[in-house]
Amino acid sequence: MSVRLSEEERLERLREIREAYRTYPVIPYFKDEDELRWSLQHGNVDFIISSEDYTARTRGGIGFWRRTRPWGNASVGYIIRAPTIEHALGCVGRIVEMEKPRLIYFRVTTLDMPHPRVSYVDEAMRELDEIERELSLGNYIRRELHDC
Amino acid sequence: MTVSVDIIREAKRYYEEFRGDPPAAEEIVSDEDYAYVEYYRPMPVTFGFEIEQPDRKICQILRLTYEWHYDGSGPYETATPPGTYPGRKIKEFIDTCKRNPSCTWEWVSEMPHPRMEGRIVGCGSHIHFRPREDVEYIRREYLEAWTTAHNTLVECVPLVLPMFAWGRDGVFTFRREALYWARLVTRRLSPASMRRFLEPSYTGHPYESVALNKKTWEKPLTLELRLNETHPAIAYELAIILNRIIRKCFERGFVSPKMRDRLDTISKIEAAVRDSIEYEQNLYSMLEQVGPIRFIRGREIPGLDDEYENYLKLFDDILINYGHPYPPMARVCRLFLHRGEPWKNPHAVWNTFAPFGEFRWDQPEIPSM
Numbered sequence: 001m002s003v004r005l006s007e008e009e010r011l012e013r014l015r016e017i018r019e020a021y022r023t024y025p026v027i028p029y030f031k032d033e034d035e036l037r038w039s040l041q042h043g044n045v046d047f048i049i050s051s052e053d054y055t056a057r058t059r060g061g062i063g064f065w066r067r068t069r070p071w072g073n074a075s076v077g078y079i080i081r082a083p084t085i086e087h088a089l090g091c092v093g094r095i096v097e098m099e100k101p102r103l104i105y106f107r108v109t110t111l112d113m114p115h116p117r118v119s120y121v122d123e124a125m126r127e128l129d130e131i132e133r134e135l136s137l138g139n140y141i142r143r144e145l146h147d148c
Numbered sequence: 149m150t151v152s153v154d155i156i157r158e159a160k161r162y163y164e165e166f167r168g169d170p171p172a173a174e175e176i177v178s179d180e181d182y183a184y185v186e187y188y189r190p191m192p193v194t195f196g197f198e199i200e201q202p203d204r205k206i207c208q209i210l211r212l213t214y215e216w217h218y219d220g221s222g223p224y225e226t227a228t229p230p231g232t233y234p235g236r237k238i239k240e241f242i243d244t245c246k247r248n249p250s251c252t253w254e255w256v257s258e259m260p261h262p263r264m265e266g267r268i269v270g271c272g273s274h275i276h277f278r279p280r281e282d283v284e285y286i287r288r289e290y291l292e293a294w295t296t297a298h299n300t301l302v303e304c305v306p307l308v309l310p311m312f313a314w315g316r317d318g319v320f321t322f323r324r325e326a327l328y329w330a331r332l333v334t335r336r337l338s339p340a341s342m343r344r345f346l347e348p349s350y351t352g353h354p355y356e357s358v359a360l361n362k363k364t365w366e367k368p369l370t371l372e373l374r375l376n377e378t379h380p381a382i383a384y385e386l387a388i389i390l391n392r393i394i395r396k397c398f399e400r401g402f403v404s405p406k407m408r409d410r411l412d413t414i415s416k417i418e419a420a421v422r423d424s425i426e427y428e429q430n431l432y433s434m435l436e437q438v439g440p441i442r443f444i445r446g447r448e449i450p451g452l453d454d455e456y457e458n459y460l461k462l463f464d465d466i467l468i469n470y471g472h473p474y475p476p477m478a479r480v481c482r483l484f485l486h487r488g489e490p491w492k493n494p495h496a497v498w499n500t501f502a503p504f505g506e507f508r509w510d511q512p513e514i515p516s517m
Contacts, residue, residue: 006444006445006446008408008444008445009406009444009447012406012408012409012410012444015411016334016336016410016411019411020334020335020411023333023334023335024335025335026335026337026341026345026354026360027352027354028350028351028352028353028354029352029353029354029355030351030352030353031219031220031221031353032220035351035352035363035364038351038364038365039349039351039352042349043349044349044350047352048354048355050355052261052263052264052267053220053221053222055220072354073331073355073356101264101267103355118344118349120344123341123344124341127338127340127341131338143339144338144339144340145338145339145340146338146339147295147299147336147337147338147404147406148292148295148296148299148338148339148402148403148404
């Protein structure tokens with residue numbers, strides 16, 4: 001089932017998507033390592049941590065990381081690849097210690113993370129592409145994509 | 149025991165500028181006030197409140213009566229359990245404070261960060277909403293209900309900001325790091341994306357003014373209003389106003405309000421708040437400069453106009469059309485309608501639940517009974 005939008009609302013939605021895509025995704029924030037471990041164990045690959053209030057307990061950890069685009073309202077972003085979730089948590093702890101107080105976006109993959117692995121950013125971007133495609137064609141949008 | 153018909157008539161006359169629906173059964177705060185109920189529509193959401201203050205402010209009796217804990221964010225906090233009678237829970241909390249000597253205190257909106265020198269953390273009364281599954285028409289469209297409630301809050305929270313703020317250092321403004329810990333969000337969700345957050349595998353608590361909050365896997369998902377730094381008596385009325393707006397959006401077919409040029413408008417509101425915080429300027433004066441505010445036709449706040457000259461005109465119309473003419477709601481709405489400042493009323497905020505005729509704001513210029 002589709003919903004018909006007025007021309008004004010269609011243009012407004014398209015503008016919003018184009019202008020606000022970086023802050024658009026809802027990305028989970030964590031301040032506790034156990035909460036984060038649980039999320040990773042359920043295949044969620046990305047999250048934000050505030051280095052002020054995150055408590056890291058796992059130390060060390062093998063893995064490598066590199067900078068990436070910070071999503072949401074994070075000011076810095078990292079991709080971490082590690083053999084296990086525990087190693088990844090160690091890397092997260094090291095980055096948090098190393099960084100100045102601020103919000104850090106992480107995207108983590110490890111060999112022991114279950115499938116399907118889900119990125120909140122990728123899913124949000126996929127949905128925005130779909131919305132943009134539908135609205136570029138006309139004034140109708142599928143009900144499940146409509147911001148009711 | 150009930151309030152007499154004469155008192156109800158007098159209260160209604162005294163607060164006649166408020167035109168909102170009379171209170172529903174679930175908004176009544178004590179059995180004595182039951183006579184105020186003239187109207188019944190089920191609330192669309194359940195409510196929970198997190199009350200946060202510095203440890204040293206909490207008296208021994210309150211520590212023993214409620215369960216308090218630290219969650220890592222700084223202040224000492226307690227939560228009222230979620231339910232459909234928020235007024236009763238908040239009144240019970242306030243009554244406990246008032247019954248015991250030295251258990252009320254001067255509310256504060258911020259405190260030093262416990263671990264980081266020079267940083268500030270917020271205190272307040274965060275509100276948690278959750279659409280009700282036990283109400284038939286909501287259960288039938290549960291995904292739409294969540295999406296509409298989320299989008300309604302994203303759109304309306306920036307429009308009632310004075311009710312979130314407490315004041316500090318002699319100025320009516322927000323706490324210093326308010327927008328860091330609870331940034332204003334512009335993103336609206338679709339049912340497809342909301343489905344993702346209702347799945348059991350989601351946990352998290354974004355630092356956003358309207359946050360999809362599920363701290364641990366055992367807890368239910370809630371829509372958390374994190375910007376709220378004010379006293380529970382004001383937070384309660386704010387929650388009722390937002391609940392009433394959400395209900396009317398549900399009743400018109402799950403259609404949330406939506407502003408025109410919304411990115412621009414929200415960014416101007418955010419800039420006004422930022423300037424108010426940074427330059428310690430009165431929040432009302434800064435917000436008054438934002439405008440005009442327009443809504444997409446058919447997506448106005450239910451019952452309101454589609455265009456307002458400035459922020460405060462819209463804010464007043466929300467209070468008038470969603471505040472009902474009975475205490476305690478009418479008192480709190482009147483405080484803001486007369487540009488009262490919560491921090492200037494440190495004693496009165498503990499008394500807003502007093503019977504009609506027995507109440508005064510500390511600011512003498514605010515009419516009160």
